[in-house]
Amino acid sequence: MQILKYNWFFYFVLMLNYLKAQTNSTIQFYFTYNSKPLTISDSTLPLLDSNGLQISNLKFYCSNIQFLKNKKVIVEEKNSFHLVDASNSSSQKINVAITSKLLFDELKFNLGIDSIANVSGALGGDLDQTKGMYWTWQSGYINFKIEGKSKQCNSRNNEFQFHLGGYTQPNYCLETLIFSLADKSLIDINVDVKKIIDQLKLQEQTKIMSPSKDAVLLSKKISTCFEILK
Amino acid sequence: MQKKIIIIFCISIFLLAFHYTENVTFFVPKNWPQPVYDFTKNPLTKNKIELGRALFYDPLLSRNNTISCASCHSQYSAFTHSDHALSHGIDDSIGNRNSLALMNLAWQKLFMWDGAVNHLDVQALAPIHNKLEMDENIANVVTKLQNLKLYKFLFYKAYNDSNITGERTLKALSQFMLTLVSSNSKYDSVMRKQTQFTKQEGNGYTLFKKNCASCHTEPLFTNNQFMNNGLPLDSALNDYGRYTVTKNANDSLKFKVPTLRNIEFSHPYMHDGRFKKLSHVLNHYTKGVVKNKTLGIELQNEVNLSSNEKVDIIAFLLTLSDKKFLFNPEFSYPKNSFQTAKD
Numbered sequence: 001m002q003i004l005k006y007n008w009f010f011y012f013v014l015m016l017n018y019l020k021a022q023t024n025s026t027i028q029f030y031f032t033y034n035s036k037p038l039t040i041s042d043s044t045l046p047l048l049d050s051n052g053l054q055i056s057n058l059k060f061y062c063s064n065i066q067f068l069k070n071k072k073v074i075v076e077e078k079n080s081f082h083l084v085d086a087s088n089s090s091s092q093k094i095n096v097a098i099t100s101k102l103l104f105d106e107l108k109f110n111l112g113i114d115s116i117a118n119v120s121g122a123l124g125g126d127l128d129q130t131k132g133m134y135w136t137w138q139s140g141y142i143n144f145k146i147e148g149k150s151k152q153c154n155s156r157n158n159e160f161q162f163h164l165g166g167y168t169q170p171n172y173c174l175e176t177l178i179f180s181l182a183d184k185s186l187i188d189i190n191v192d193v194k195k196i197i198d199q200l201k202l203q204e205q206t207k208i209m210s211p212s213k214d215a216v217l218l219s220k221k222i223s224t225c226f227e228i229l230k
Numbered sequence: 231m232q233k234k235i236i237i238i239f240c241i242s243i244f245l246l247a248f249h250y251t252e253n254v255t256f257f258v259p260k261n262w263p264q265p266v267y268d269f270t271k272n273p274l275t276k277n278k279i280e281l282g283r284a285l286f287y288d289p290l291l292s293r294n295n296t297i298s299c300a301s302c303h304s305q306y307s308a309f310t311h312s313d314h315a316l317s318h319g320i321d322d323s324i325g326n327r328n329s330l331a332l333m334n335l336a337w338q339k340l341f342m343w344d345g346a347v348n349h350l351d352v353q354a355l356a357p358i359h360n361k362l363e364m365d366e367n368i369a370n371v372v373t374k375l376q377n378l379k380l381y382k383f384l385f386y387k388a389y390n391d392s393n394i395t396g397e398r399t400l401k402a403l404s405q406f407m408l409t410l411v412s413s414n415s416k417y418d419s420v421m422r423k424q425t426q427f428t429k430q431e432g433n434g435y436t437l438f439k440k441n442c443a444s445c446h447t448e449p450l451f452t453n454n455q456f457m458n459n460g461l462p463l464d465s466a467l468n469d470y471g472r473y474t475v476t477k478n479a480n481d482s483l484k485f486k487v488p489t490l491r492n493i494e495f496s497h498p499y500m501h502d503g504r505f506k507k508l509s510h511v512l513n514h515y516t517k518g519v520v521k522n523k524t525l526g527i528e529l530q531n532e533v534n535l536s537s538n539e540k541v542d543i544i545a546f547l548l549t550l551s552d553k554k555f556l557f558n559p560e561f562s563y564p565k566n567s568f569q570t571a572k573d
Contacts, residue, residue, distance in 0.1 A: 121271065121351030122400035129355060130369040130396035136359035138475060139348040 026186050027065070027107075029084050029092040030229070031058065033193045040087035045148075052158075053197065057147040058086035059133065061112050061126070065096055068106035075104070081113060083126040083133060086191075103183045111175040111223055112143025118167035140167055140211065143174065144222060146196065155206040162200060164219050166211025173216050175223040188229035195225040252276055256336065259413040260422070262449050265336035267350060267408060272401045274408065277388040282406030284384055284567045285399065290374055291354075292320055292364035299357065299403075302329045305561050308492035309333065309410060315503025319363035326362075326467060328503035331496040333412040333555065334489060337450055343485045343501040345456060346475045350404045368396050375399065384567065412491050412555040413449075420549070421449070427549065434546025437539055441515070444528050445487045451550065456484040457526045460519030464502055471501065482524050494551045508547060512540040 031038040033048050038055065045054040062082045067075040075098050085091045113127070118140055122129060133142045144164040153160050166173040181187065199221040208215050254274040258265065285291065289298040302317045303309040309332035311317045317329040327343055341347035347356060357363040358371060375381040376394045386392040388402060419425045427435060438446075447453040456472040463469075463483065472481035485501050499505040505514065515533045519525070535543070555561075 119348050121268075121349035121404070122397045124395060124397040128396040129352065129400060130372050132369065134352070134355065136355040136368075138346040139352050 024185065025067070025096045025098055027062075027094040027096065028186065028188050029062075029094075029191055030188060031086045031092075031191045031193055033197075038086060038193050048194075048197075049150075051151040053148065053150040053152075055086075055146065055148040055193065055197075057145060058193065060084055060144040061110075061133065061141065062094065063110045063113060063117075064108075065094070066108040067096075067098075067104035068108060069104050071106070081117065081125070081127050083131055086193075105180060105183065107179045107181055107187060107228075109177055111177055111219070111226075112165065112173060113141040113167070114174055115167040115172065117141070135163075135165070135210070138210065140165055144219065146200075150197075150202050152202040153206040154203070160200065160202055160206040162208045162218065163210075164208060164215045164222070166215055168211070171211040171213065171216055173211065173219045175219050177223055177226055179228045181228050190227050190229050192225045192227065196222055199225070254279065254409075256408065257411070259411070259418070259449070262413070263337065266339050267336040267404075269408075272351070272404060274405055275388065277384075278402050278405045279409055280564070280567060281381075281384045281388045282402035282404065283561075283564045284380070285403050286406050287563050287568075290378075291358055291366060291371055293366045294320065296320060297364050299354070300563070302357070302363070303332050305558075306495065306556060307331070308412070308496045308556065310496045312495065312497060315498050317363070319357075319360070320365045323362040325360070326469065327501050328498065330486075330488065331492060332407060333410050333491060334450055335410065336408050338454060340454075340486070344471045344473075344475050345486060350407060351400045353407075354400055354403045368399070372396055372399060380568070380570070383570065410555075410561060412552040414554040415491065415552040416549040417546075418449075418552075428545070430542050430545045431549050432546075433539075434542035434544070435549075437535065437543050438546050441528075441533055441535070442543075445526060446490050451490040452487045455487055456481065457487050458483045458485075458522070458524040459487075459515075460521070460525050460529050461500060461504070461514070462518070462520045464504070467502055469501065480524060483522070484524055490547060491550045492552055492556065494548050495556060508544045509540065512543060516540070 033055075038048075038058070039046065040055060040058060045056055047054060060083075062084050063080065065077040065080070066073050075096070077096055082094050083091060084094075117123065117127065127141070133145065134140070135142065142163045142165040145162065147159070147161045149158050150160065151158055164173055179189075199218065205214075208218065252275045254276055256265065256269055256274055286299045286303075289295045289301070291298060297320050302311040302314075302319070304312065306312070311329035315328055317325040317327065319325055330343065335341075335350055338350070339348075341350065341353050342356070347353050355368055358366050358368055372394055375385075381394060382392040385394050385398065389398060416425065416427075416431075420427055426432075445453055445455070445457055445459070458471075461483075470482050472484040473479070475481075493499075493508065497506060497508075499508075499511050505511050512535065515529070516535050519529050519533070521530070
């Protein structure tokens with residue numbers, strides 16, 4: 001009798017696992033400059049425009065992924081943080097395990113790290129403080145980082161560095177991205193890097209390195225540079 | 231089938247029990263508030279504390295392997311840098327602030343003189359990355375640790391696998407620092423009714439409660455706030471304290487209210503180490519307070535203390551020295567851990 005009960009339980013777990021294995025959504029990020037794929041590697045960086053624009057580093061956090069149907073959250077990836085790095089193709093693909101067959105019409109995620117994770121001390125995985133996305137002299141995660149060179153920059157070696165983050169008001173820098181889309185298992189999102197560079201206004205500023213009003217404004221603008229590929 | 235389940239059950243209980251004995255319970259002294267550190271996210275164990283202690287004393291955490299945390303936080307001076315007004319770091323660089331004494335950190339929410347650090351776990355990142363202190367990089371520290379047999383061993387003991395990550399390194403450092411609890415001074419014995427103040431100390435205590443305790447609040451001797459205690463701005467350093475973090479004008483010239491426990495040993499005093507002696511500190515409170523917008527209300531009216539009363543307050547402050555803490559062998563250089571590496 002006892003054993004029979006256990007067996008039922010095992011079947012139940014197996015069935016759950018089976019369902020889980022069946023549906024899996026993948027979010028795939030692409031980085032493009034003027035519709036061409038952007039490559040960042042250790043070898044010589046390509047020149048992207050007539051000002052000798054080069055991008056050496058481009059990373060951001062994608063967190064709290066939610067799938068919605070009629071504005072109601074049906075699947076949510078809680079407490080998960082993904083560091084998406086333009087120089088690392090495996091980081092650009094995020095699999096979200098889904099335990100039931102669902103039909104969603106909206107995708108939502110945060111660009112950056114929420115304030116709770118920001119005050120939770122040492123964290124692991126993509127949030128490990130060795131990932132270079134954490135300020136050290138003052139606590140807090142960097143949500144979005146872009147670095148490179150352009151002749152437009154009136155700075156040492158024509159370099160630019162934008163480290164956007166901030167988890168306290170009035171400089172809370174977290175952006176939420178919402179996309180309407182048809183239910184499908186592979187979701188392609190393009191990061192329009194040309195549009196991002198245009199927002200930076202490199203002739204006027206070449207650096208943001210700490211939480212500030214400017215960082216909040218720029219994050220808002222950058223959040224418009226993500227688009228669903230149909 | 232049933233037999234198997236029973237065996238697995240027994241083994242699990244055994245393993246659980248084994249783990250259990252490894253755990254270290256954090257002791258909260260009687261009548262102290264609950265700590266703010268969330269121990270559920272980083273439960274203390276003997277082996278993690280041991281690992282953290284080795285890391286704290288290891289100069290490997292600096293660029294050229296010369297400076298350890300203990301270089302600026304030495305036990306005999308209550309884990310600060312004694313006799314250095316501004317801390318000394320790598321290549322004899324001189325920093326911008328006086329090192330802070332380390333004790334009772336589990337009760338603190340914000341760290342540094344200006345509160346720039348929001349959690350004990352991430353505190354170590356600041357000195358490790360500071361060009362004038364250790365001038366290293368945490369990713370590099372982790373790589374260095376991964377290449378050493380000693381740390382493969384110590385991480386294995388602490389985490390049951392030898393995977394070395396930034397998270398584990400930082401949490402282990404916290405574990406050691408959390409154990410630095412000072413609660414066995416004469417003052418504490420008096421509070422526990424095990425002994426009594428001398429007449430002079432008792433008089434000092436009364437004066438202290440009247441003039442100082444609103445900021446240096448018992449039993450931790452800090453209210454964990456940022457306050458302006460009327461120090462004139464040092465124009466060479468131009469340090470506006472909390473304001474540099476919040477950019478809020480109301481925070482200008484406010485600094486962390488430091489604990490006064492073990493104050494006898496943590497000289498020189500204040501964020502820039504401007505006072506060498508406790509008598510200089512008391513003279514500041516009676517004669518040196520500069521009035522401005524952010525000055526703590528307690529100090530807006532002049533503090534009147536006769537020279538005898540100052541001596542009494544100092545006598546009281548000396549009852550905050552905790553020899554057990556200053557000479558606790560569990561906090562000192564971990565000779566044994568480093569020895570096992572060589573064997």
